[in-house]
Amino acid sequence: MTGYILKRLVSAVPVLLGISVIVFLIMAMIPGDPATAILGSYATPENVEKLNRDLGLDQGLVPRYFIWLGHMVQGDFGRSFALNRPVLDEVLDRFGATLILAGTSFVLCSLLGVAAGVVSAARQYGWADKAITFVVLVGISIPSFFLGMMMILIFAVQLRWFPVSGMWPIYGDRTVWVLLNHLFMPALALAVVATGVIARLARSAMLEVLRQDFIRTARAKGVRERRVIWRHALRAAMVSIIPVLGIQAGFVLSGAVYIEMVFQWPGVGRMLVDAILKRDILLVQGGVVFIAACYVMFNIMVDVAQAMLDPRIKT
Amino acid sequence: MTFQALSRRALLAATAATALVLSLGGAQAQTPENVLIVGQIAEPQALDPAAVTAVNDFRILMNMYDGLVRYKDGTLEVEPALATDWTISEDGTVYTFTLREGVMFHDGSAFDAEAVKFNFERMLDEAHPYHNTGPFPLAFFFSAVESVDVIDPLTVAFTLNAPYAPFLSNLAYPTGLIVSPAGVMEYGADFGRHPSGTGAFSFGEWRSNEAVVVQANPEYWDGAPKLETVVFRPITDANTRSAEMLAGGIDLMVEVPPVALSEFQSDAYTVYEQAGPHVWFLILNAKEGPFADKRVRQAANYAINKEAIVNDVLEGTAEVAAGPTPPAFAWAYNTGLDPYPYDPARARALLKEAGAEGAELTFYVTEGGSGMLDPVAMGTAIQADLEAVGLDVKIETYEWNTFLGNVNPGLEGKADMAEMAWMTNDPDTLPFLALRTEAWPDKGGFNSGYYSNPEVDALLDAARVEIDQDERARLYQEMQGIVQDDAPWVFVANWKQNAVTSDRVEGFSLQPSFFLLLDDVTKN
Numbered sequence: 001m002t003g004y005i006l007k008r009l010v011s012a013v014p015v016l017l018g019i020s021v022i023v024f025l026i027m028a029m030i031p032g033d034p035a036t037a038i039l040g041s042y043a044t045p046e047n048v049e050k051l052n053r054d055l056g057l058d059q060g061l062v063p064r065y066f067i068w069l070g071h072m073v074q075g076d077f078g079r080s081f082a083l084n085r086p087v088l089d090e091v092l093d094r095f096g097a098t099l100i101l102a103g104t105s106f107v108l109c110s111l112l113g114v115a116a117g118v119v120s121a122a123r124q125y126g127w128a129d130k131a132i133t134f135v136v137l138v139g140i141s142i143p144s145f146f147l148g149m150m151m152i153l154i155f156a157v158q159l160r161w162f163p164v165s166g167m168w169p170i171y172g173d174r175t176v177w178v179l180l181n182h183l184f185m186p187a188l189a190l191a192v193v194a195t196g197v198i199a200r201l202a203r204s205a206m207l208e209v210l211r212q213d214f215i216r217t218a219r220a221k222g223v224r225e226r227r228v229i230w231r232h233a234l235r236a237a238m239v240s241i242i243p244v245l246g247i248q249a250g251f252v253l254s255g256a257v258y259i260e261m262v263f264q265w266p267g268v269g270r271m272l273v274d275a276i277l278k279r280d281i282l283l284v285q286g287g288v289v290f291i292a293a294c295y296v297m298f299n300i301m302v303d304v305a306q307a308m309l310d311p312r313i314k315t
Numbered sequence: 316m317t318f319q320a321l322s323r324r325a326l327l328a329a330t331a332a333t334a335l336v337l338s339l340g341g342a343q344a345q346t347p348e349n350v351l352i353v354g355q356i357a358e359p360q361a362l363d364p365a366a367v368t369a370v371n372d373f374r375i376l377m378n379m380y381d382g383l384v385r386y387k388d389g390t391l392e393v394e395p396a397l398a399t400d401w402t403i404s405e406d407g408t409v410y411t412f413t414l415r416e417g418v419m420f421h422d423g424s425a426f427d428a429e430a431v432k433f434n435f436e437r438m439l440d441e442a443h444p445y446h447n448t449g450p451f452p453l454a455f456f457f458s459a460v461e462s463v464d465v466i467d468p469l470t471v472a473f474t475l476n477a478p479y480a481p482f483l484s485n486l487a488y489p490t491g492l493i494v495s496p497a498g499v500m501e502y503g504a505d506f507g508r509h510p511s512g513t514g515a516f517s518f519g520e521w522r523s524n525e526a527v528v529v530q531a532n533p534e535y536w537d538g539a540p541k542l543e544t545v546v547f548r549p550i551t552d553a554n555t556r557s558a559e560m561l562a563g564g565i566d567l568m569v570e571v572p573p574v575a576l577s578e579f580q581s582d583a584y585t586v587y588e589q590a591g592p593h594v595w596f597l598i599l600n601a602k603e604g605p606f607a608d609k610r611v612r613q614a615a616n617y618a619i620n621k622e623a624i625v626n627d628v629l630e631g632t633a634e635v636a637a638g639p640t641p642p643a644f645a646w647a648y649n650t651g652l653d654p655y656p657y658d659p660a661r662a663r664a665l666l667k668e669a670g671a672e673g674a675e676l677t678f679y680v681t682e683g684g685s686g687m688l689d690p691v692a693m694g695t696a697i698q699a700d701l702e703a704v705g706l707d708v709k710i711e712t713y714e715w716n717t718f719l720g721n722v723n724p725g726l727e728g729k730a731d732m733a734e735m736a737w738m739t740n741d742p743d744t745l746p747f748l749a750l751r752t753e754a755w756p757d758k759g760g761f762n763s764g765y766y767s768n769p770e771v772d773a774l775l776d777a778a779r780v781e782i783d784q785d786e787r788a789r790l791y792q793e794m795q796g797i798v799q800d801d802a803p804w805v806f807v808a809n810w811k812q813n814a815v816t817s818d819r820v821e822g823f824s825l826q827p828s829f830f831l832l833l834d835d836v837t838k839n
Contacts, residue, residue, distance in 0.1 A: 084504075
């Protein structure tokens with residue numbers, strides 16, 4: 001197992017290098033440069049040239065890439081033009097917020113999705129199955145940002161149960177309680193679509209398993225139905241559900257961009273959108289590489305988990 | 316491990332957590348008294364006035380710093396601030412300022428002539444020990460400054476390399492705000508996160524992406540502010556900002572989206588509007604194609620229904636523009652100008668006279684950008700109006716930075732017209748950079764439509780060096796008349812900035828400069 005993990009980690013290095021090249025080239029090729037974005041109306045060629053020099057953008061592409069990469073390997077991601085602070089500080093701050101949001105959302109959608117799928121499969125064609133299938137269809141069909149705005153209008157503006165936006169209140173103590181209060185709506189809005197997808201796949205995975213011989217054997221030897229479903233069948237079905245969870249984790253993480261915009265969650269997705277609009281090159285590059293690294297790590301973890309659960313996968 | 320136990324426990328926990336969160340339900344706390352929470356449009360870049368360029372940042376800075384001069388309340392005319400008085404030499408190249416006595420920076424250091432000298436040399440002199448605390452993108456506002464000399468602790472003289480009339484109003488612009496030299500020395504490039512000025516509010520804390528908090532400066536030379544604290548919250552999404560306002564999470568919001576204004580038409584809110592130094596126009600390619608003929612350019616001005624654009628597309632958040640200079644520059648504005656009326660028949664007649672009926676036009680439209688309001692909807696309305704008088708208009712839409720990359724180098728060989736908007740602090744800036752022959756793109760200016768009129772050039776050159784304000788105003792007014800008739804642009808709209816406050820806020824007003832001044836505001 002250790003060898004397998006090491007092999008996977010080594011194979012991640014070229015992936016990350018490739019990503020760094022791609023994001024660097026994209027930022028270099030998109031029209032508009034940071035100096036023009038900063039100067040706005042006053043972007044005369046003379047002013048742009050001077051500011052580019054001050055920002056260190058007057059060198060060639062190749063030296064710039066290697067300088068950037070060299071610094072990054074040593075843990076120095078540079079300084080954001082638009083926010084005037086070290087890129088890594090900003091990315092870590094923001095990534096923490098995104099992890100709280102996406103993590104909560106992921107836990108929500110995994111639990112609700114798997115539970116809904118299992119109940120659906122166990123009561124195939126019963127009223128519970130039909131009701132769940134309908135709700136799941138609605139959930140998959142609503143764009144999360146629209147759902148988010150509607151939740152704000154109803155629960156924050158009309159009923160005033162929850163705050164509209166942000167992660168922490170402007171005043172008062174920062175308790176878990178207060179965080180949950182701010183987290184509830186965005187996490188739920190973000191979880192809805194993924195819950196639907198997971199529920200559907202969990203249902204079909206369970207149906208597959210429930211038809212197999214060992215389930216019949218379990219029932220024949222008198223195991224209680226609840227135990228058959230939640231212990232015997234779900235355990236076998238998890239092998240095909242876990243990869244879906246992995247994919248949905250990525251989906252939740254990328255879907256967080258919209259939710260972060262709507263709920264003004266101070267996360268990394270909103271940071272990237274702002275940074276791209278402002279042509280904040282180092283922040284975009286550093287942010288993307290960091291997220292990519294996390295994503296690669298997460299996939300490796302999912303693969304390892306799967307290998308542990310399913311002895312058929314060669315390690 | 317058993318999945319049964321795991322999922323049951325987890326489900327139980329999830330249910331409990333949900334119930335817990337739901338039980339928090341109930342009214343959210345009101346914002347505290349004498350603490351004003353402002354909904355801003357973005358996270359500031361820095362709180363160092365020399366280093367920033369965005370109106371969003373200026374809104375905070377104007378409350379923390381003072382300049383030597385400032386704009387008089389409700390106008391764009393300068394009045395004394397940190398300087399109590401000044402004299403201008405005969406030839407207009409030496410400005411000598413007398414400084415206010417006994418003013419202290421928030422960090423306790425004294426404001427004096429040395430501090431003024433430090434501020435400008437830091438921006439302008441590449442050899443200055445603190446020049447590396449930049450970059451200073453707008454330092455060119457003061458590029459005419461040759462030297463800053465300390466005469467005595469309360470007298471400072473600026474020597475310019477040539478007479479430059481906009482100098483005083485540039486000093487009133489945020490780039491001219493005075494920072495504490497001691498602060499810059501202590502924090503270096505991080506000064507933008509540890510700001511210190513002389514203004515009505517001093518820096519409290521900056522929680523990244525959440526809030527900038529400033530506190531009343533009881534020692535403020537112009538009278539301590541009435542609010543104890545102001546919190547600036549960045550809320551980028553305009554709909555979310557409106558929702559926060561409706562939910563009571565903020566007390567004041569700026570840049571209300573036009574469609575949301577109707578939500579605030581009740582006693583619980585006050586809506587403010589103020590026209591600013593902004594103009595939205597179409598650059599016409601006067602070098603080649605149909606618009607090389609003045610009659611066709613005038614026809615375009617007659618053909619476009621600007622009232623409809625302003626009232627329907629922009630929901631009344633702008634006024635129809637008459638010429639190249641916004642009326643907010645009241646002292647330099649030619650009140651005799653009336654906007655081109657909406658007159659399709661006249662437009663058709665002019666087109667016929669010029670033989671340009673059915674001409675094909677390429678029209679550059681942007682998806683959005685600073686000061687561009689609602690460019691796609693406006694572009695579509697303009698296209699429809701021009702087609703109604705028989706022109707064949709083809710729209711090409713670009714993302715803002717790409718758009719600038721296409722428009723700024725000039726429209727020649729690419730397009731006949733392009734959308735554009737400018738916001739400036741002096742009536743000199745826009746025409747000087749975008750209407751003179753010397754400002755054609757190949758000479759480094761923004762005259763992307765290649766307009767050229769020697770009379771206009773002469774007026775603008777004369778106005779720039781004229782130190783007598785009345786004479787200067789006369790020159791600008793004459794220029795506006797000529798430019799309106801020549802029609803190098805289609806003059807479309809002057810944007811009105813808006814803001815909403817809750818009924819707990821009093822004493823607030825918007826400024827034509829688009830700055831946000833909060834020292835007279837109260838909240839109960």
